[in-house]
Amino acid sequence: MMKKFLTALLCGLLIVSTIVAFAACSVGSGSNENQTDGTDGGNESGSMDEGQEPHTSGDPASDVLVVYFSWSGNTQEMAEYIAGQTDAYLVEILPEEPYEGSYNDVAYGRAQEEAENNARPAVSQATYDLIDMENYDTVLIGFPIWWHTAPMLIGTFLEHYNWTAQDNIYPFFQGASNRNQEYYDNSMSFVRSSAAAATVHEGLYCDEGAAKTIDEYLSSNGLIG
Numbered sequence: 001m002m003k004k005f006l007t008a009l010l011c012g013l014l015i016v017s018t019i020v021a022f023a024a025c026s027v028g029s030g031s032n033e034n035q036t037d038g039t040d041g042g043n044e045s046g047s048m049d050e051g052q053e054p055h056t057s058g059d060p061a062s063d064v065l066v067v068y069f070s071w072s073g074n075t076q077e078m079a080e081y082i083a084g085q086t087d088a089y090l091v092e093i094l095p096e097e098p099y100e101g102s103y104n105d106v107a108y109g110r111a112q113e114e115a116e117n118n119a120r121p122a123v124s125q126a127t128y129d130l131i132d133m134e135n136y137d138t139v140l141i142g143f144p145i146w147w148h149t150a151p152m153l154i155g156t157f158l159e160h161y162n163w164t165a166q167d168n169i170y171p172f173f174q175g176a177s178n179r180n181q182e183y184y185d186n187s188m189s190f191v192r193s194s195a196a197a198a199t200v201h202e203g204l205y206c207d208e209g210a211a212k213t214i215d216e217y218l219s220s221n222g223l224i225g
Helices: 002-033 074-086 103-116 125-129 152-159 181-194 211-220
Strands: 064-068 089-092 138-144 168-174
Touching (some): 064 074
Parallel strands (some): 064 138, 138 168
């Protein structure tokens, strides 16, 4: 009788242990699935925290300034490469209100609405605080193509400053269609109208990883030796 009791007790313990182990595995699997949010990735995949400080690198005393807005991280990659090649001071342009959600949420939502209304979304004061524009007469400004043109945030940033003909602006940008002439023309027209008094040079429109193309552009404009 005692032997049957011990056998039944052991079986019961094995069943309980199996249930606990299965539950633990189920919780672990659920946690892993929740780690992906379906966004495009990169340093700003729609999840920037309020009060985030702009990314910077280089020496503010440099003669060259590289500023950029990046959402997926692609333009940041391009900007960092350009800043390294030109020994420039690099500053990220952060929006006061982050662009949140997936690419479709942004590109076919807020970005489209801003473009259609020629809006001027606010740039964070933290961005402006990092830049004394009077120290630079060579400025390279980077951005992704959004809704067939530059993000309206770029207009906000450029219109913040009093440009003169001695200020040389070099736009650089990338997007899913890096050979679309209409997107190039739209972006250049927008930059020129937003910094009307400045000397805005022809821009660079290419893939963020096209080092040879970027170097050729910088060299042809006398920005590197």
